[in-house]
Amino acid sequence: MDSTVNSDISVLIVDDSLAICGVLTAMLADLGVYKVESCHNGEDAYHKVEVNPAAYDAMFVDLHMEGMDGLELMHKLHGLRYRGGIVVMSALEKKILDFTLEVISNYNLRVLGSAEKPLEKNLIAFMVKRIKSYYPVISRKEKVLKRREVYDAIRNDKVVTYFQPKISAVNNSVTGLECLARLKLNSSGIISPGAFLPVAERFDLIDALTDAILNSALPQFKLFCEQLQVDCTLAINISPLQLYNNLLPETISEYLHRHGVAQKNIIVEITENHAIREEIQLKNLNRLRIHGYQLSLDDYGAGYTNLRQLKNLPFNEIKLDAQLVNGIARDKVLRVMVESIRKVTQEMNLKLVAEGISDSKDLIVVNNIGVDAYQGYLFCRPKPMNELLRWYPLWQKSIIPCNVVNLRDS
Template identity: 35%
Template sequence: MTKLARNIMVVDDSKAILVVMEAILNELEVPQVTTCLSAQEALDKVKQSPFLYDAVFTDLNMPEMDGMELIRLLGDIKYTGAIVIISEMDIKVIDLAADLAKKSNTHLIGNISKPVQLSQVHTLLKKLEHLAYHIEKPIEPISESQLLHAISHNEVTPYYQPKVNRHTNKVQSVEVLARIMTEKGDIILPERFICVAEELDLINLITFQLFEKATADFSELKNSLGYMFKLAFNLSPCQLEDLSCPDKLALILQLNNLTPNEIILEITEQHALCSNAQLETLNRLRIRGFDISLDDFGIGFTNVNQLKTLPFTEVKIDRTLISHIDTDQFSQVITSSLVNIAIQRDIVIVAEGIERIEELEYLDRFKEFILMQGFLICGPKAKQDFTRWAKSWLQMTNKSSRSQR
């Protein structure tokens, strides 16, 4: 199946369900499967080895301790793996369960109904793979000397990926993604250097280098599409601790004749935003006119209701929820709830990580409210490759518009 699905725990008071789940997981080549007949037994095993289990699949209706209590207690011990509910759930129950899981600081990624089907479990294991990408440490991070060399030699390079409005077929914003282009022509992806930069307190240098290059490219990018759109940059939550961050970013824009209302700042949801400094910086950025995007919604701890109080103008639904959304009721309910919030609060919703045509076709029912982003539309590209894509996108959308008249 996937090398990331190493050890799955299944919790159910029915021996029959445990036998079926174990057989399905073995069929999907999960290396280790642990079964528990009670929630207490499961909790005890997770306490003994908190990092052993990549996911806990649990029933809700069990004697003594039920599934919701187990989820809450797993949150109390800071269990970092995924949680899947094995139960037929109506829409309101799914919505509430997801909200409560967020408040408990747990990663609820879906539900499967009984009788359990292999295809349902396979879909959830794919979601687990996406979640593990976020919570596992990067493979072979670059060294401190390599990072310092890249920064001092101006090797941090912007790549561009569009967020498309399928209702108008226009690019509404373009995300700027960091790459390191070495002297040898190698491309180093951010999962190998962002964590290193954060640990060494060098993340601002990377961000500002990226800002300078991308804002300098902005005029050429706008010319390639022939209309206005916004640039989106990623900020680490640790950068929000710097109260001078808004002033520094505004100065770079001023030097490049840009204004904050042309910029979106994407803040990852992987870590909870809670400190006074972080919240003050968010507010000051918004006051200055920057749009603020909550990135990777679905992997962290912000629940839907919190979106009503935090100053976000955009929410990006993580690929964990977008993957197989065409068949996953859990993801469909969460997405529908976000769309309702977007309509009420005038928030832009972005579906990121779209890779299958079935996902795009399902999301098109919300195309007036959701922007689309993913490899199916356009992967991250260097400037020249992006401008070529933009011209071909314009030709395709113009042709489509003429044929519909």
């Protein structure tokens, strides 16, 4: 790991053991994380965060402490709407840890995973990587675009769409594609969403960007289905901010009619980068279902919706954030969390999709938990349509019945 890109990460360690605080601080320093503070009880940690909830990118929290223990601290952090990551540290037995995870799964907290004691440096390095994934360091080659640059890209047809397939966990077939936006700028090449989506949301360009995405993606999706004789879905990402638009269902329908794509083949994915709580948002979310659209909650576990709230929202599908999947084979906290989510989604008859799968060991774990579908680099990276058309026949050949390995039965 390149420790030079970790120097901006700020961490608060909460543990009543001076030795653990010292060891973890040294490990983090070796990984390039120097902005580290320690508290030896939950009360002090709570007051630090209360003063400035945005002061720490992540907290390493021990469960067993005198006074306010780690579980009570996380309950209070939920009340503060703390948005940093949390790594649970514990040497307690699995039964206690499982119950703790069941409790905090109903909190609006970003639990990154667990670090069992005694601490191992390679696991701490893995957690630092997770923290960075939530608060990514933008490459020097790819700065955040300015409002005018995003506006000009939309106006001048510089919005391009990539596609990533969704793979069935039952028979490995392609059940759908997710449409992913990129900008193609002559001076900078292909620009990824992190450099322009926040700008589009901040300056009210998100609706115009979505219009451009629909115009680009829908005819390509139709070509994919017709040329390869495939009947699958297309997932289109919508920001929660667009749920303030009362004309959203009608607008999407107009684009479908224009490009000759059936409504039954469209999934509207709502990202979790903003809360969905206001009455107008909830109304328009429900109107999308009334108009016949399938709804998917994207990046679940990284945003603002907990299991209790999930039961009151009209989704057909939940997509696990990659941070809940990446490393699940080695992290029992993540395993317990995903098992809990699977249980709830089964009770609600919701499909569960595991995103970000890049390791075969993680694939086996999520498959055994019983997810319905996968996405990730292990299967296919996001591709332009011309490349996806070449990829698909090769994938089909690789899953002919004699070659398919049904992991769930192994």
